[in-house]
Amino acid sequence: MFIREKIMQKNRNCHQYPSPTIVFLGDSITHGCFELYEGKDKNIEVNFDFEAVYHxxxxxxxxxxxxxxxxxxxxxxxxxxxxxxxxxxxxxxxLKFNPDLVVICYGLNDSNRGKEGLDEYIGSLFNIFSVLKKNKIEVIFMTPNMKNTYISPMLIGDKIIEMAKFNMESQMSGIFDLYIENAKGLCEKENIVICDGYDKWKKLYGMGVDTTRLLSNLINHPTREMHKLFAWLLFEMIML
Known part of the structure; x- marks a missing residue:
């Protein structure tokens, strides 16, 4: 990838070359959301940790x-x-940041719309990819983590438990798998690089790992340790 050479050029001569710019586009995982809790009026609140987020x-x-x-x-x-x-x-x-690379991570919220939302999801990814390619910006599509596979007894609050049920349904029914498979198919068709974090989660799950416990909110936000997995996958793909 060209971003690799730009990083190495900057490291060889920091005075001559500009600092590479990477934009991370996505949902709560990219935003930096971790634990959930009931706040005032029983509204769902979230803990943010911008040091621990994968980027x-x-x-x-x-x-x-x-x-x-x-x-x-x-x-x-x-x-x-x-x-x-x-x-x-x-x-x-x-686009206004004129990035050298854009890392895109979507699917968690999109898949909660069921099969009815699949075409919109794929169409939107296609639109994003097309504009970035037109502007000669490198693109990586990073597949997200798995959602919860059961309702943890540690969850507290009716709204949070309802949210967990909603996400578990899309995971265990195969809907989320369908979204990720179609997104990867689009990437292959459009020559978009795939950083497949979802595949790693599925392999862990297949080995008997309790992947729900790897979620900081026990629903859909990875723990700080699992954000390191995404970070390493990106580092390995770009630099090694």
């Missing part, structure tokens, strides 16, 4: 090995977002 961990990895290659990391993740919303805000939250 922050990725930057730390780059800095460890290439200390002169300062990166401009733009967090364009929004909690609750969908691919369609990402497409609608592409100019404001992505």
């Amino acid at each position: 922050s961990q990725f930057r730390k990895m780059i800095n460890n090995f290439f200390p002169y290659a300062s990166l401009n990391i733009i967090n364009s993740g929004i909690s609750g977002d969908t691919a369609q919303n990402g497409w609608l805000r592409l100019e404001r939250d992505v």
